[in-house]
Amino acid sequence: MIEAVGLTKRYGAKTAVSNLSFQVRPGTVTGFLGPNGSGKSTTMRMILGLDQPTSGHVTIGGHPFRSLPNAPRQVGALLDAKAVHGGRSARNHLLSLAQLAGIPAARVDEVLGVVGLQDVARKRSKGFSLGMGQRLGIAAALLGDPQVLLFDEPVNGLDPEGILWVRNLMKMLASEGRTVFVSSHLMSEMALTADHLIVIGRGQLLADMNVKEFISANSADFARVRVADGLAERREKLTTSLTEAGGRVMSEPDGALRVTGLPLPRISEVAHESDVRLWELSPHQASLEEAYMRMTQSVVDYRSTADQKAGLQQPAAHGHGQPGYEPPQPPVPQVPQQNWYAPPPPGQNPSAAAPAGPAAATADLTKRDTSEDAR
Numbered sequence: 413m414i415e416a417v418g419l420t421k422r423y424g425a426k427t428a429v430s431n432l433s434f435q436v437r438p439g440t441v442t443g444f445l446g447p448n449g450s451g452k453s454t455t456m457r458m459i460l461g462l463d464q465p466t467s468g469h470v471t472i473g474g475h476p477f478r479s480l481p482n483a484p485r486q487v488g489a490l491l492d493a494k495a496v497h498g499g500r501s502a503r504n505h506l507l508s509l510a511q512l513a514g515i516p517a518a519r520v521d522e523v524l525g526v527v528g529l530q531d532v533a534r535k536r537s538k539g540f541s542l543g544m545g546q547r548l549g550i551a552a553a554l555l556g557d558p559q560v561l562l563f564d565e566p567v568n569g570l571d572p573e574g575i576l577w578v579r580n581l582m583k584m585l586a587s588e589g590r591t592v593f594v595s596s597h598l599m600s601e602m603a604l605t606a607d608h609l610i611v612i613g614r615g616q617l618l619a620d621m622n623v624k625e626f627i628s629a630n631s632a633d634f635a636r637v638r639v640a641d642g643l644a645e646r647r648e649k650l651t652t653s654l655t656e657a658g659g660r661v662m663s664e665p666d667g668a669l670r671v672t673g674l675p676l677p678r679i680s681e682v683a684h685e686s687d688v689r690l691w692e693l694s695p696h697q698a699s700l701e702e703a704y705m706r707m708t709q710s711v712v713d714y715r716s717t718a719d720q721k722a723g724l725q726q727p728a729a730h731g732h733g734q735p736g737y738e739p740p741q742p743p744v745p746q747v748p749q750q751n752w753y754a755p756p757p758p759g760q761n762p763s764a765a766a767p768a769g770p771a772a773a774t775a776d777l778t779k780r781d782t783s784e785d786a787r
């Protein structure tokens with residue numbers, strides 16, 4: 413088991429990890445999720461004794477990594493797949509690691525087979541693709557047949573077949589009773605791979621729960637309702653009736669209504685009582701990716717801005733008066749996007765600004781009253 417208690421890492425004025433406490437248990441795949449720059453790699457480096465915590469501590473099986481006897485036989489890690497001497501062949505790279513850890517050479521060929529690199533084992537790794545590099549890094553992690561495995565973004569650069577392979581490998585390693593800790597910024601991938609999730613944002617814990625709990629706490633169920641003929645006045649009438657009945661109604665771009673807070677049979681009754689015929693009444697569930705984005709939207713460090721192309725001139729062929737010329741448009745104000753994520757838990761305004769910080773994001777999770785959802 414990996415256990416972090418009050419783990420904190422500051423680089424000068426920057427706090428990369430802040431008072432993080434969690435446990436990673438054996439026999440399960442634990443996904444470690446967070447947006448770019450949220451502190452995942454820093455946490456993993458501290459687990460592996462590569463970075464000293466500013467305060468707090470982290471142990472593996474009750475010991476700090478540096479005091480583990482024969483650590484490579486107990487803990488395997490993929491941190492940076494590019495951290496390989498490019499002039500060495502894949503096999504020689506693994507052989508040198510094996511020699512340092514007292515692992516027999518025969519094991520090198522075994523792990524090369526496990527990761528599917530046996531045919532390129534004698535090729536220099538500098539010619540490897542990103543995906544091949546990831547496989548080599550995974551082979552290095554498996555070398556000592558360790559009980560504890562850490563993988564930082566292991567599916568980076570892998571093709572769909574490779575992603576499926578990593579997913580199955582993680583599950584298999586956990587089913588053998590090992591502790592498997594995998595970082596990713598892709599919720600959709602973790603939802604398929606992990607049993608348990610630890611989500612961080614700006615170095616702070618946002619969620620620590622199993623995947624099923626995460627789904628029920630975060631995936632807002634909603635009903636999609638389409639009024640016959642799509643007549644605006646009928647839609648408005650139904651919207652009023654559903655709101656009076658306690659539902660929350662939002663409009664989708666195609667004119668359908670998104671309703672939360674009322675079960676489907678009740679929506680049908682309300683429509684009938686209001687004499688509004690329906691063409692569609694269907695149950696939906698927001699994806700986990702949407703829930704994750706909603707949870708972390710206030711703690712994303714890096715956001716893109718619109719490309720204003722300042723100082724760039726229009727190509728001459730499309731100047732004023734020329735066919736195809738379009739005058740420069742002022743930046744369009746962003747309308748709050750209500751169609752890319754499910755409505756937030758009942759009682760919250762979807763157009764309101766994002767919560768102020770991680771604490772608020774955590775509060776969102778706990779506040780939710782699932783009994784009000786459309787089921």
Ligand SMILES: Nc1ncnc2c1ncn2[C@@H]1O[C@H](COP(=O)(O)OP(=O)(O)OP(=O)(O)O)[C@@H](O)[C@H]1O
Binds near residue numbers: 426448
């Ligand atoms: N050696 C360092 N010196 C200064 N700042 C650092 C150092 N290492 C990390 N940081 C900062 O700490 C924060 C967390 O970085 P970290 O690499 O741990 O995040 P991450 O979640 O792994 O990100 P990504 O998903 O992009 O890999 C970032 O703001 C990063 O710039």
